[in-house]
Amino acid sequence: MISELAGFTLSRTIPDSVLSGVLSGAYKVFGGVVRDNSGRIVAHLINTDLPSNALSAFASPVSAVLSGVNTIQLHSLKNAVNEVMAISQTTMAISGLSLAVSASSFFVLNAKLNRIDEQLQTMAKEVKSIKAILEVQERSRLITALKTLRELPQITDKEARRQMLINSRQTLGELHEQYKIMLLDENEQFDYASVEEYFTITALGNAMCSAELGLLKHAREDLIESYELWHQAAKNFVQNKILTDEPERFLSKRYTTHVKSMDVINWMDFVSDEKSGIEHLDRLRDRTHGFRVDFTTTIKPDEEMHLGVARKVVARDNVLKGYLGQLHYLDHIDSLPSELHAYIAHLNPKDKVDGCYLFINDKVA
DSSP, rough: OOSSSEEEEEESSHHHHHHHHHHHEEEEEEEEEEEETTTTEEEEEESSSGGGGGOOOOTTTOTTTTTTTTOOSSSSSSHHHHHHHHHHHHHHHHHOSSSSEEEHHHHHHHHHHHHHHHHHHHHHTOHHHHHHHOOOOHHHHHHHHHHHHHHHGOOHHHHHHHHHHHHHHHHHHHHHHHHHHHHTHHHHHSOHHHHHHHHHHHHHHHHHHHHHHTOOOHHHHHHHHHHHHHHHHHHHIIIIIITTTGGGGGGGGTTTOOOOOHHHHHHHHHHHHHHOOHHHHHHHHHOSSSOOOSSSSOOOHHHHHHHHHHHHHHHHHHHHHHHHHHHHHHHHHEEEEHHHHHHHHHHHHGGTTTTTTEEEETTTO
């Protein structure tokens, strides 16, 4: 078991240097990792608990309270600390992923799959493409693989654990390739939201199996490849289904109760790969022509669902970057996810900061 998190110190508070860095924009929060502008990890945020709301984020609108997770308003030092921690917690909840790369995450993926299945079974009555996904023969293999991995923490025999990981990794890798084909389908035969969920589950499951087998560098490289493909597909979805060629429509009264200004800014930042912030809104104002009258604030159900999915993938982008950062760190210290999990499990819960264990880089503490 890891005796300490090499290079990082457990802290009960956020140091002023880290706090000011996040507030000024010099540091960015990516799920469970805080980085500076050079990419160096400044802090790890680890929470091994399973949040109840993390599994209900699939294809559902996010409340206005959560829509501005990238904005921090500094009212007092205490509020600022709470806001910094809330970024990671809220981003995690919206994205439907946990903050830690650990053996316990297999349970999260399994529970997440069950939740997705419930959603898809209901939606499949009306959406033929979703029914096609549910009828994929290999899908039962995915369920079996994740159920097997869920039991991994209870298996003490090393060889049995190793064989379970090898078999599940093989299954998840094969299925991931199939969902990759679906995700890249240019004819849109498959529902993006559901395929994206399965693609992400198999990508993370495969990477965690590799990491637990000690193939840490391989795990990180595979997840990088999957992330890059996912990122491009997600950008295409947000551009083609949300922003379209008329993003200025979100400035109209029709969308007042459905889309917040931060939503539009986050989507445009995401698609453009630049952090222009509020400048995006100024550009959209220049694109508005004439006098537009909206007699209703109602939008179609499928558009409402797409808006929720767009919020989710933007939040998930940050969390996936956090996973990559954590895998890189595990490779650096040559430790398995289960060793990290065992170390975290022995920590005093009183040392948590707003539900997370906070580890600060010794060089910036």
